[in-house]
Amino acid sequence: MPELPDVETFRRYLESTVLRKKVKGVDVKSLQILDGVSADKLCEKLVSKEFLGARRYGKYLFANVEDEFWLVFHFGMTGSLKYFKEMEDEPEHDRFLITFENGFHLAFDCQRKFGRIAVTPKVEDYIKKKRLGADALEVDFKSFKRLLESRRGSAKSTLMNQQVIAGVGNIYSDEILYQSGIHPKTKMNTLSEDNLKSIFSNMKRILKIAIEHRANPDELPGTYLIPNRSEGAKCPKCSGEVKTLKMNGRTAYFCPSCQKQ
Numbered sequence: 001m002p003e004l005p006d007v008e009t010f011r012r013y014l015e016s017t018v019l020r021k022k023v024k025g026v027d028v029k030s031l032q033i034l035d036g037v038s039a040d041k042l043c044e045k046l047v048s049k050e051f052l053g054a055r056r057y058g059k060y061l062f063a064n065v066e067d068e069f070w071l072v073f074h075f076g077m078t079g080s081l082k083y084f085k086e087m088e089d090e091p092e093h094d095r096f097l098i099t100f101e102n103g104f105h106l107a108f109d110c111q112r113k114f115g116r117i118a119v120t121p122k123v124e125d126y127i128k129k130k131r132l133g134a135d136a137l138e139v140d141f142k143s144f145k146r147l148l149e150s151r152r153g154s155a156k157s158t159l160m161n162q163q164v165i166a167g168v169g170n171i172y173s174d175e176i177l178y179q180s181g182i183h184p185k186t187k188m189n190t191l192s193e194d195n196l197k198s199i200f201s202n203m204k205r206i207l208k209i210a211i212e213h214r215a216n217p218d219e220l221p222g223t224y225l226i227p228n229r230s231e232g233a234k235c236p237k238c239s240g241e242v243k244t245l246k247m248n249g250r251t252a253y254f255c256p257s258c259q260k261q
């Protein structure tokens with residue numbers, strides 16, 4: 001599932017491909033992915049326009065359309081972007097296709113259809129409407145501490161709560177807690193200031209390193225938990241067995257020796 005590093009990678013991809021290219025046509029192939037806008041309205045708004053830039057907030061990507069409005073992408077479980085020329089290169093689960101006057105296309109590929117496309121006049125309006133918390137890459141320690149320290153939920157579910165910290169999901173919350181030596185079920189409000197500092201600095205470092213590696217798990221350092229997310233894998237720190245547990249319907253990976261409860 002795309003998290004902050006994936007979405008930041010999509011943002012850079014979008015900026016390196018579609019800027020200042022005139023939209024010729026829009027094909028909504030799956031109406032289900034539209035959120036609060038009709039296919040006709042979206043076509044009308046986009047055709048003959050150009051993208052001027054892109055912003056990311058949490059797991060959302062915003063593409064600026066001629067300073068008039070923003071096209072919003074949320075990647076759900078399986079979403080991604082592909083810019084290509086020949087239609088034979090169209091991704092298999094294309095849900096939304098923009099064709100540019102230069103003959104290239106941008107596809108929003110999303111196998112499981114949990115991804116969403118929306119429009120908003122201002123990025124800040126959308127962040128408010130979705131009640132998103134502080135962006136994980138932008139938040140400072142003072143705000144981070146204020147947002148987290150009194151939370152009664154588990155450390156993992158709090159980090160994953162987009163209305164507290166936006167951008168961290170199942171995979172990166174596991175990595176952050178692993179590198180901080182904190183069990184995923186530990187209650188947030190029982191953690192010390194040093195624990196919070198450790199979570200904060202690990203979160204920043206891990207997200208930045210993941211972005212540098214374009215969120216490709218195979219390119220992350222071998223000391224990370226992410227490349228070792230499999231049944232029976234060995235903890236890169238202590239060589240003990242990596243374990244899983246179910247939390248809020250998601251599977252958490254952790255090392256019971258390095259992350260004691």
Ligand SMILES: [Zn+2]
Nearest residue numbers: 235238255258
């Ligand atoms: Zn371990």
